[in-house]
Amino acid sequence: MEIIEEIIDDIVVEIVNLDRATLREAEDLKYKTTSKINAGYNKFIIDLSNVEFIDSTFLGVIVGTLKKVVKSGGDLKLIGFQPNVRSMFELTRLFRVFETYTELQEAIRSFHK
């Protein structure tokens, strides 16, 4: 699958295995995260290590998920940025609102602090 979902403790990890994360894949991510939020999860990690390009629709789904989980006291953290993806987050000033990590374990530990 392009987006692999794993549950570690009470954290939902979405691993995005795509070169280009765009409109159609965004729907898939939205479906996955919405199902988990409806099931009561509010801690998410999205792994973008393999992603070379992210369009604004896909970014919109990540931002929307963050906004939803923050409301219920949760958080969404990101791992792994290639240069284009990094610049997309810088450009939209979203670096200021997402906690970002380089390793999955590091992101998981941050939820337990």
Next chain:
Amino acid sequence: MAETKAANKILLVEDEFNIAKLFSYNLTKAGYQCEVATNGREGYEKAISFQPDLIISDVMMPEVDGYEFRKMLLQNDELKKIPFVFLTAKGEEDDILQGYDLEIEDYILKTSSPKVVLAKVSAILKTLEKERSKVVDEVSKAADSMGVKVVPEDFPIFDGFEIKHWHQPHKNVPGGDFIDYIKIDDDNIVIVLGDTMGKRWGAWYFAVAYAGYVRSATRFVLEATKDYKPSTILQKVNESVFKDERISDVFITLSIVIINKSQKIAHYSGAGDLPLFLKSKSEVNSFISNGLLLGFSQSGEYQDHELNLQTGDEIFLVTDGITEARNSNGEMFREEGFIEFLKNVSQNQDTLEELKLKMQEFTSGNYDDDVSVIKIKVI
């Protein structure tokens, strides 16, 4: 603008090797681009990566059968729109009815001759294309008659300045970009460029709503103060959008410029937008706004840039349809490409016209997104 007609893509989901081979051979020979998956799970993955125009699927398959596969697609707002046809050896009425309950276009028996299958595929795709054109046409007409426009037809008249835009909707379907010009008085004009995250109709719907928000916020701010600042307008729009639950999932980038004619000053502020580009003689500078995407947090932290303008200066506001446009090798135009382009346009050339030519040459007319550019020139 005419688009190059690409071959229709068909995803064939069939576990029986010989049947898959036969159908795939015939479809490819007829000019379709065909990919094969051997069960519903693989079909779902390929539907995402291959983005077919039509899916033909067997019913009885290992792991995930055709009915389950169809149900998975129906859960995905994008994938459920792809026309779906069942291919089966069974002709029993009950099976056919179960298929139609799952919003399928048609049902093809495996025993049909290749000619019949191709005729059906062609007829389905043609009908859908006709329906699509009809819907686009009708909604465009309805939008026109209601006066709902996300991009003005005419350029504003503002003495001493030439204000023009170029807007190219993605695949000629109205999308998420919007442009607005609001003349405050003889001396001041507000220029707005927005980009709603998402594409096509969904984004267009929100673009209409957002354009309305910006207009009413602008009016509200102007009634309250004579100190015309884009950041105040942005903050007002952001507050309204943030509180509005109906659009809590929608995010938008916005650039606002207010020009004061007598002082030749531009104030600029933005929310998650691309930088403003200022071309002064052969020098090009970019101004980056600090604000967050609209609707994300209550305090968007919007700030203003003040630009003192000289005769001949040109300001450009652009959406990511320009910077993320790709050439045939998949390389993006980027901000650097845009700056380089601006540097190379001479003073006596029309920059917007030159940009259209440049982008046509770079993309061969194949855009991935709405393209919007506003040019403000001091004359």
